[in-house]
Amino acid sequence: MRPAWGQLIILVAVFYIGWTAHGWHTAKLALAANESAELTRQVVTELTRQSGEALEKKLAELKANETHTERVIRTEVVKPVFSHVCATDDYVRLFNESADRAERTLSGKSVDPVPDKPAASGGNNRR
Numbered sequence: 001m002r003p004a005w006g007q008l009i010i011l012v013a014v015f016y017i018g019w020t021a022h023g024w025h026t027a028k029l030a031l032a033a034n035e036s037a038e039l040t041r042q043v044v045t046e047l048t049r050q051s052g053e054a055l056e057k058k059l060a061e062l063k064a065n066e067t068h069t070e071r072v073i074r075t076e077v078v079k080p081v082f083s084h085v086c087a088t089d090d091y092v093r094l095f096n097e098s099a100d101r102a103e104r105t106l107s108g109k110s111v112d113p114v115p116d117k118p119a120a121s122g123g124n125n126r127r
Contacts, residue, residue, distance in 0.1 A: 087095070
């Protein structure tokens with residue numbers, strides 16, 4: 001009977017050591033998982049912070065550009081309207097002609113338009 005008690009004690013001791021080793025292994029895996037999760041959290045937090053800073057910088061640039069933009073509205077007088085007759089008809093005609101000439105000069109348009117019917121080709125009128 002004594003050898004059975006000895007074997008039973010050895011069996012219980014081996015079971016206890018195995019159970020303890022399993023607990024240590026599980027704790028080691030949990031610690032590694034926690035460390036990995038913390039490292040991932042730190043990396044994601046840093047990337048989020050950098051992305052937020054870049055976005056804030058871009059928005060500040062856009063707002064700075066928007067602040068300095070000024071609206072300019074230009075109107076052109078096509079034909080002046082006089083409420084009082086202060087110019088003769090000849091003066092108005094000369095003014096309009098000079099305005100037309102200036103516009104033609106600035107735009108590069110020719111003074112004389114091209115005729116509607118160009119000369120026919122292949123004629124015998126050349127010498």
